Structure formats: structure tokens, C-alpha cells
Amino acid sequence: DVKVTQSSRYLVKRTGEKVFLECVQDMDHENMFWYRQDPGLGLRLIYFSYDVKMKEKGDIPEGYSVSREKKERFSLILESASTNQTSMYLCASSYRGTLQGRQPQHFGDGTRLSIL
Amino acid sequence: SQQGEEDPQALSIQEGENATMNCSYKTSINNLQWYRQNSGRGLVHLILIRSNEREKHSGRLRVTLDTSKKSSSLLITASRAADTASYFCATSGTYKYIFGTGTRLKVLA
Numbered sequence: 001d002v003k004v005t006q007s008s009r010y011l012v013k014r015t016g017e018k019v020f021l022e023c024v025q026d027m028d029h030e031n032m033f034w035y036r037q038d039p040g041l042g043l044r045l046i047y048f049s050y051d052v053k054m055k056e057k058g059d060i061p062e063g064y065s066v067s068r069e070k071k072e073r074f075s076l077i078l079e080s081a082s083t084n085q086t087s088m089y090l091c092a093s094s095y096r097g098t099l100q101g102r103q104p105q106h107f108g109d110g111t112r113l114s115i116l
Numbered sequence: 117s118q119q120g121e122e123d124p125q126a127l128s129i130q131e132g133e134n135a136t137m138n139c140s141y142k143t144s145i146n147n148l149q150w151y152r153q154n155s156g157r158g159l160v161h162l163i164l165i166r167s168n169e170r171e172k173h174s175g176r177l178r179v180t181l182d183t184s185k186k187s188s189s190l191l192i193t194a195s196r197a198a199d200t201a202s203y204f205c206a207t208s209g210t211y212k213y214i215f216g217t218g219t220r221l222k223v224l225a
Contacts, residue, residue: 004158033213035215040217041217042204042215042216042217042218043159043204043215045212045213045214048212058212090158090159092158092159104149104161104164105149105151105159105161105206105213106161107151107158107159107160108158109156109157109158110156110157110158112156
């Protein structure tokens with residue numbers, strides 16, 4: 001079974017702090033994704049990566065950056081945390097496959113981040 | 117931008133009844149996928165239907181796709197209390213997947 005592991009289930013940080021959220025997958029997936037999930041807004045894509053050292057902005061990249069130095073690890077960085085970044089953060093991975101966009105995504109259990 | 121929109125937003129049924137959820141989307145798709153999310157957990161992939169397919173089954177799940185109406189439905193037959201969760205549709209173009217806001221299903225024992 002595919003396993004996507006997020007480093008923390010719950011995290012509390014203060015405004016202005018630099019926050020790192022880590023995600024590791026064990027299935028050699030090319031694609032990795034970071035989403036945030038807020039009530040009434042569903043999942044919104046922050047960044048994704050389709051290869052090591054490659055990254056693409058999603059729909060809401062402002063205030064975030066990412067790092068993918070190794071294929072299995074994708075990190076989300078909040079450069080200077082603000083209260084409006086309090087949310088559930090979900091990491092996912094998928095095979096690239098032979099046809100883009102046809103592979104299911106596998107999710108971690110999420111990190112519930114509170115910024116005080 | 118949200119492409120998939122589920123309907124209804126919330127659904128409450130008795131155990132043993134069928135549950136139907138609908139998803140509408142706006143642009144052309146390669147495939148449409150359905151996911152389940154239990155409270156406080158990540159999403160779990162349930163089923164994928166390709167744009168050239170009209171219906172697909174997996175156990176108690178039945179998914180239909182109508183590309184002319186840009187809509188899909190997920191039917192869960194003979195529901196169980198363990199089916200209580202949020203259900204999301206997701207459409208995909210190239211790398212990106214776009215998720216709807218979900219249907220919250222509650223199955224009463």
C-alpha cells in the first residue's frame with residue numbers, strides 16, 4: 001500500500017514564524033502536491049511538483065514556498081506565518097503515468113496548523 | 117478556482133438506504149475521480165471514470181458520467197454507518213486536479 005506521511009498531525013505556531021511542513025511518500029511517485037482545506041472552500045492547490053527540483057504554482061501560492069530536493073520528500077514552507085494560514089494542510093502524491101492526469105492521488109492524514 | 121461542485125452539500129440517510137451524490141464541472145476533462153474523507157483524516161481514492169466511459173462499478177459504488185451535461189453521480193448502495201464521511205469529486209486536466217467542496221454523508225444506524 002502507498003504510504004504518504006506528514007510529519008505532524010497538529011502544529012501550533014506564532015505569527016511571523018517560519019514554518020516547515022514535511023511530507024514523505026514511499027512509492028516512488030513523480031508527482032507531489034500540497035493543498036489546504038478550509039470549511040466551505042474544499043481543497044485548494046498551493047503548489048505541486050512533477051519531478052525533483054521542479055515546482056509549479058497552484059491556485060493559492062501566495063505566502064508559501066516549497067522544496068523538493070529528493071523524489072520522496074516535498075516540503076511546504078510558510079515564510080512568515082499569518083493567522084489566515086490557519087488551516088488543514090494535505091499532502092498527496094501520484095504516479096505520472098503514461099497519460100497526464102489519469103492517476104489517483106494518495107493523501108497523507110493532514111496537518112492541522114494553528115497560527116496564533 | 118473550484119471546478120467540481122457537489123450536490124447536495126449534506127445528506128442524512130438510514131442504514132441500508134442508497135445515497136446519491138452529484139458533481140458538476142465546467143470544462144473538458146480527462147477523467148473524473150471520487151474520493152472519501154473520514155473526519156480528521158486524508159482523502160482516500162474510491163473510483164476513477166475516464167471521459168470516454170459512461171458508467172463504472174466498484175463493490176457498492178456506482179459512478180456515472182455525462183460529459184454532455186458535465187456532470188457525474190456517485191451512488192452508494194445499501195449504506196452502512198461506516199460510510200459516514202465527506203465525498204469529493206475531482207477533475208483532472210494535465211498535472212492538476214480540481215476538487216469540489218464535497219458532500220457530507222451521515223448514515224444513521
